[in-house]
Amino acid sequence: AEKQKLEDGSELINKDQFIFATSGEFKPFSYINDDLTMSGFDIEVGEAIAKEMGLEPVQKRIKFKGIVEGVKTGRADAAVASHTINPQRSKHVSFSTPYYYSGPKIFTRPDSKIRTVEDLKGKEVAVAKGSTYADTASKYTDKIKTYDSDITALKALSSGRHDAVITDFVTGKTAEKEGFEIKGQQLINRSEQAVVLPQDNPQLLKRVNESLEQLRENGTLTQISIKYFGEDITKKPE
């Protein structure tokens, strides 16, 4: 697929636009509104980056597991979709600097005996397809079930299926608040989330990183984080 080349060597699908992909099924990071547009933390970050680069932000909804493929094949210029940086993905796409810090957490039903990763041995763990949590889970058990979205996995857990779900702690916490019968257990580790870009577009990567730096410094990222989570998750935890 042919993209339009800009003066600085970066390439965009449409030279005035920054088309960024998100799933829309990862509340509160991304979710859809009544007019089928999306809102959420990821969306506002994506829009802020676009504006910082002087481009018109255009959101694009792709199922989570199709996003990397979509960025690779040029259906979007980038993805601002809570992708965790990991070496596997790095072979196929480029990552920006992290724009927030989170971590996979174990979720179970309230009455579960599972507390820590050690307890997962031989248990059935559900995760979202295309997420890094499958890798995480596979370190502790070989019974892994995959769904298209984290929420569906949590819903299955809540309705009595599987033994645990590994997902982002913020997402899990939100579901818990929404009345799912689940409970957060161990925070497995910390992870860094970043913007995903195609590998053959180093100039664009550079511009995105510059913009993120700018947004970090002028407090925009912090401001967006507070708005959605009441805390700042964009600072690297000590």
Added chain:
Amino acid sequence: MDTKEMIKIKQLNKSFGDLHVLKNIDMTVYESDVVCLIGSSGSGKSTLLRCLNFLERKDNGNIIIEGNEVNPRTDDLNKIREKVGMVFQNFNLFPHKTVLENIIEAPIMVKGVDKEKAIIKAKQLLKKVGLEDKSDVYPSKLSGGQKQRVAIARALAMEPDIMLFDEPTSALDPELVGEVLTTMKDLAEEGMTMVVVTHEMGFAREVADWIVYMHDGKIIERGTPEQFFNHPKEERTREFLTATMLK
């Protein structure tokens, strides 16, 4: 007469929607009688036969089988049907069963006869209808005449007291009619009570004890073959006979 009344029908009526098909039918059939029902197409012959076997439900009137009035709502019709065998124009053999299986099906499943006894009986019946060599054959391999003889054997296997035949030879090629009529004649000679709807005037004249002529849902005339064919009383009957003989 002192013979037993096998079937007695009183003031039987039957309609399909607006169509009044049977109108105040009265009829008695005594033991060992052979009654031939004749009449033009649509006159109600099949419907009458089917009412006797309760495949059709009467509107009103009485049907008394071997002295017991039958009430279709409360009586066990299947028990009564065991007494009354029926042979259809289209044979209605079970195509997924062999000749033997066709015959033993009902005795085993309905009467609870045990399988060996049923088979012995079936083989006797097959011999009687001249088909002892066909017991393991499927119906599709039989000629029409053979099929109808199997159907007769199948009905006889339930040891009925009465046999009803609805145009048993109408679906047959002319050269196959004879073998079926012969079987029926044998049956009549053994004393079976029979009601036969037929267009075979030769058979009616030779075998029937009584001829009943129906027209437009009513019984117009009845009599011995001699009376009926040679001295018909009604104008309608004469017309019918002329038309039939001309063919």
Added chain:
Amino acid sequence: MDTKEMIKIKQLNKSFGDLHVLKNIDMTVYESDVVCLIGSSGSGKSTLLRCLNFLERKDNGNIIIEGNEVNPRTDDLNKIREKVGMVFQNFNLFPHKTVLENIIEAPIMVKGVDKEKAIIKAKQLLKKVGLEDKSDVYPSKLSGGQKQRVAIARALAMEPDIMLFDEPTSALDPELVGEVLTTMKDLAEEGMTMVVVTHEMGFAREVADWIVYMHDGKIIERGTPEQFFNHPKEERTREFLTATMLK
């Protein structure tokens, strides 16, 4: 004779697989001739007609239409078909078009006649076959005889020099045969060159200039109706005639 040779066939052969259907056929049809092809079922009459119209491809031999030998491989068969009209046993009217549309379709689409002229011509033809009032009707609303007359009009609309008829009346109820034969007779009287496969011996006797009798893929006998019907030379022909007349 000095008349024009409209069709000349030399040593024509045609097989379907192993079945040799036409065997060394020789035949000449002169201008304004009416030739009736007769013969029992399967003798190859239809196949011969279809070869003349190139709906079937010959194996070998020559077909010469109006003096020009036709080579199906190189010649434009559609051009030749314009000269040779064909009427089928089953009419083959186009059911999705009205009678008028059936007739003007080919003149407009093939010959490029403009629509108004085609309509005027079509109406004349409909009048000729006695169906001027049916022009806006769909074929399904016509009787068999009317359908066949429309089919004739449709073929005539291409202004052919030769007309082929393959049992044009076999699919008709007996009472409708007459109207089609009359139309054909009129056509013959106007001097149309015609080859007609038919079982209507009356028509053949009255209208044909020549009768050709085929049997088993060969032409067995040919002659004027007088010769053919009254003094057949061949044993086969006599047998055929006896059998046909008996029916």
Added chain:
Amino acid sequence: MPSFSHFFHILMDTKGVFFKAMLLTLELTVVSILIGIVIGLVFALLKISNIKILELISDIYVYLVRGTPLIVQIFILYFGISGIFLLPDFWAASLALALHNGAYISEILRGAIQSVDKGQFEAGRSLGMTKTLTLRRIILPQAFRRALPPLGNQFIISLKDSSLAAFISMNELFNVATTLGSNNFDEMTYLLIVAVYYLLLVALMTFVVNRTEQKLTVSDR
């Protein structure tokens, strides 16, 4: 199971979004059927061309489509097409569905063409019409008419199949339902709502198809 009042409340609340999504579902269906008819016609003609290699091509196409699940086809085509040239999403999804429909439609049309009496073809040829002209003017109009009922049926199937376009990010009914469902942590209610939309659409289409069929039968010539 959600309570009825909850269900009804959300049904009313979301009618705007779902209406938009329904339009997209309909667009996808109509476009994919229309393109599918073109594709189907081409492959039906290949199949009856009497040219071995073309018949083979048609056979292989039909075999591949009938031999694999639609969801696999949609994914392959969506990513496969993207690899070659970048169609807008809507067109990529429509094309994927159309290629699927095309195989079934080609079978429908082939059947319809072959059901037209051979005599029709011969009548055309005997009037000097070329093969193509006869096909176009005589055979196809009759074939299409016969194909209408099964095409209508295929339309309804396709309406339901378009739900799988959800997985290639079309905001059609099913996608909107699952997304809203997961946004609101209430999948069941939204699924039931979307089921109602599909039932209505299918009932409507069935009605239209039956009416068309009836009309055709009445005016049948």
Added chain:
Amino acid sequence: MPSFSHFFHILMDTKGVFFKAMLLTLELTVVSILIGIVIGLVFALLKISNIKILELISDIYVYLVRGTPLIVQIFILYFGISGIFLLPDFWAASLALALHNGAYISEILRGAIQSVDKGQFEAGRSLGMTKTLTLRRIILPQAFRRALPPLGNQFIISLKDSSLAAFISMNELFNVATTLGSNNFDEMTYLLIVAVYYLLLVALMTFVVNRTEQKLTVSDR
């Protein structure tokens, strides 16, 4: 597009895991068809029961299933069934597919039952057999025989439909393919591989179905 050698390499590498997935696909298909036949038979009998309310129930069931996309049904049933009693995943998925198949099978069976000559029923009754006995011994054996070809066809459809169980976490062929594909950032290769598996399965099934049909025709009585 992946190169052929890459494709082949991965095809070989993954044959173990795909073979396991294929078994699950087959299990899902077979179980859902078997349960579907039971469900279908029940609703076919309701439909021919001559009891208005039972007929209506059957009609509604068929209407609901035919009026909504399978993926919607799967989601609703998967989570809906869970709300009532908690079936193991495999059985929940099978039951969802079976309820879908059941509607189509009930239509197949109803058609087959009604195609058996009425005289067969009357012959049974005239021999003193009860309605149930006649149905069981005389009508159904003949109906099943006639239903075999369309049932075979439904089996093949169901084989492909089972791919949608991927979305409720069954590790059948399609789910394994997309999961491996997204893990390895190489969806296309895995999709093409899984397409090959489906083609093989469908070809195999088609062969078996045709053979069975042939056998039945030969030994037809």
